[in-house]
Amino acid sequence: MTSKLDFDRNIFRYRSIDSLLGGHAELENQSIYFAPAESLNDPMEGLRRVVWRGDRITWRNLLRHYVICLENRITQALLHGDDETLDPNAISVFQTLDNAPTPQMRDFLKQCIQSVEQSELHATLLDFLANAEREVSVTELRQHLRLVHFHWLELIQKAMSDQGFMEARSSMEFDEAGISANLRAMQDLLPKLAEDHGESVFEAIFEVQEMSSAGIGLHTAFNNFENASNKKQSLIFDFPSEYLKCLLKLVYPPWYVACFSKRHDNVAMWSYYANEHNGCCLIFRKLGDPDQQNLRLKGARGFQASRGEQSRVFRERQDLALRSVDYTSEHPQLEFFSNLGRISQKDAMEGWFTDDDGKVSPLSSHLTDPTSRERWLGSHWDRFLPPLLSKHPDWQHEGERRIVLHDSLGIHDKPADRTFTYDYDSLDGIIFGMNVKVSDQVKALQIIQPKLVGRSSDRPFKLYQARYNSRTGKMDCFDLHGITSAPTLPNR
Template sequence: MTSDSHFENVVFRYRSIDALLGEHRELERQTVYFAPPEYLNDPMEGLRQVYWRGDRITWLNLLRHYIICMHNRFFEALLTEDTERLAPNTIAVFQSLDNFPTPIAKSLCEACIAAVEAGDLHAALLDLLASAERNISFSELQRLLRTVHIDWLVAVHAVFAERNLVPPMEGYVPDPSGLVNVLRALQTTIPKLQDQFSTIGIDVLNEIQQHMAEEMTLLSATQNADVLNPKRESIVFEFTSEYLKNLLKLVYPPWYVACFSARHDNAAMWSYYADNHRGCCLVFRRQQTDDGVTLRLNGPSGYGTRGTFRSNQNMPLDPVRYTAQEQRIEFFTNIGRLPLDPILRNWFRDDDGNTSPLAEHLNQERQEAWRSGYWENFTPPLLRKLPDWQHEEEFRIVISDILGLHDSHEGRTYTYDYDTLDGIIFGINTSLSDKVRIMRILEKKLQSRTVTEPFKLFQAHYSARSGRIEAHHLSLIERT
């Protein structure tokens, strides 16, 4: 029979048979994989509401950074077949004029910057952003950059053509005067609208305009479907949104999670995570330490003379909060992935050496307090999911990758020992042959177990009496 006493101080991890016994052989290799956010089931996970509040210097540098990335993307496109889509995550947001591989490459990019910055469209957009004494949302910035993107792309193409890297565009004479007038009008009217309708009203207006822009993009793509190819689509229609998403890499390092649950009896989780009840649920013993609840795992912890070394670690096991509330974070004052000098030089100083007042947090006397707050804000969004998922009662271990220890599948694969694994629950539909395969692996693995508590096996079944899934203890085949 089921007894909650079997499951004190434990967490559960639902797994499919393919994960346990297939290519990755998680049960035999005793592995726990930390997944990147794009592999998680909720696209809202880890979402931060990023906004921009800059001055003329920081906005000038952001627009320059956009041109640098556009130049790199254009060059990447020259080396790509028309039938290939440019990978969304390869936009080089860590590139600056400081670190081009050759003087020729730097000269080409500088020429692209000069060509764009010489135009009235660049001046109009910079004036609009620099005069905005308010928060600029992700969607508004995306819309504004899309407004200028085609004209700037034409300017970059012209620079490449001047150097005989691409053929010149025939029969197209850009006339940005209409867009310049639009941006100048927005610079005048938005403050008046803000006074009349408040910031919330401006946000609603921006959302409406964003939806209209997305519809216009779809319409344009449809009308040009005959000449549109995956590469061109990447450069013309997708670059702006992909740039802004990649730009957020400059704020926080990559993160990965291993997911557990406080429940072993949820039918939806058995169906979704354990292959329609054909898989299993692993029972892990959690530990209470002075730092909170942890799970002992072995994984990458640093670099040594022979490369990456691994060690046992008591890793924080944190409960997920189920809320629709998002964390708000300002971009310019939270660039945390770059060394101090490049941050100052490429984001907070202009060509004349003037430093933006927004760089005060980088002063020596304020750096420690800023860094402390920066890391305090890192984890909470990663432990948040929408209320729709609260039935999971999820626990997570989150790792960040500021040192590059986890940028490979191996670097995100941790191991556990069988002193930490307390038992396994077979699913309602786990086949007899799969149970036998699991039992044979356990016969070898449990020989090294040193804890006195027996390793327990359970069979999940639906109880009509309780109306829920219960775990029946298989006491006749208990392992020690």
């Protein structure tokens, strides 16, 4: 039986047999895929408590940005079939008036904005937000956008049909005056509630509203299911929430992770990540000292271009940091308007901090003063990584370590460019799950054995078989001694 000391320099990666031997052929390709945030198993990973604290200029520009993105979303819907659901990550949050593809498109977006801004509901909502003088939570802002979304959707669609971009459609009744009156009444009531109960009452109020809206939305969608296609459901019900999620792309770049574990002996992990013990646990060799440990992988590093050719991604070996995951239910707070880190200073100033008369919001001081900007940039990027290395305490049994890639330049946009490879000097061995079929073990050995020829490490490559130890309640493993050098394995 192996002792824990045998694995002091190792890190483990659980995989299913299908991942190793199936379509992805991870064992043959020696590949490790870096998954995007939205595909991770814990939706709280990377979570930040985002708040908005703005003035009239920044709030007006956010509402304009919402109109621009909504117009783009309607255009996307026109290009999709009725049975298609719109991609929740494809909302064009980097679209602005200034980077519109044509002058005609810029003029039309201005027309949509003007149509919305002439409405009573827009004026009421802008007053509500501009006079809030407090942090507006994502829950509250989502509720406000849901409140106006259907009306603004109708206004933009009418503008599009007037221009011949889509067929005219009958408008539905909308009580703009009543909703505006309710919003003004809430604006008057909230200061009194805060005085009596503290500002924490705001979040409670909007959480109750959100639960009520969810029920009403489900009821409406159910009653109109026969007449609403998938893309219409996406456009009508999902857009406000999806917009706010995509809006955070303006703050930090996309990030991708490859997950490993300090443990090879956890029953739940064998069951969850290795397909009910039918998979394997890969044993990787860590590099570096205990305070800074790395894994050597080969993958996309940057762009290079030859004369007369388009830029292409180049790959090279890299020592990538293995970082420990912190298990906590606390999430750091992030203020949106002061953290627009993924757009240029020019775009931030023109698109978010300046009004039509050229007046600049005082909230832009971190960008306009050189000393403040340098200090802000440092603190902004210092806050990027910690939330990506945290999970809820319920996952603490995993003892996870992870490699994080972030991508401001689009190097890892394609799945192929998020797939890295290892060599057999980095792979020390494999543990077969206790339910792995002998036939699958043989297939794995047929792949492994020829690759060991090129292994330059003097450490022996080992194969282990997992078994449950009823005395300790953990998974043990025993060494399948000598099997990798057996000469009788059949040829592939």
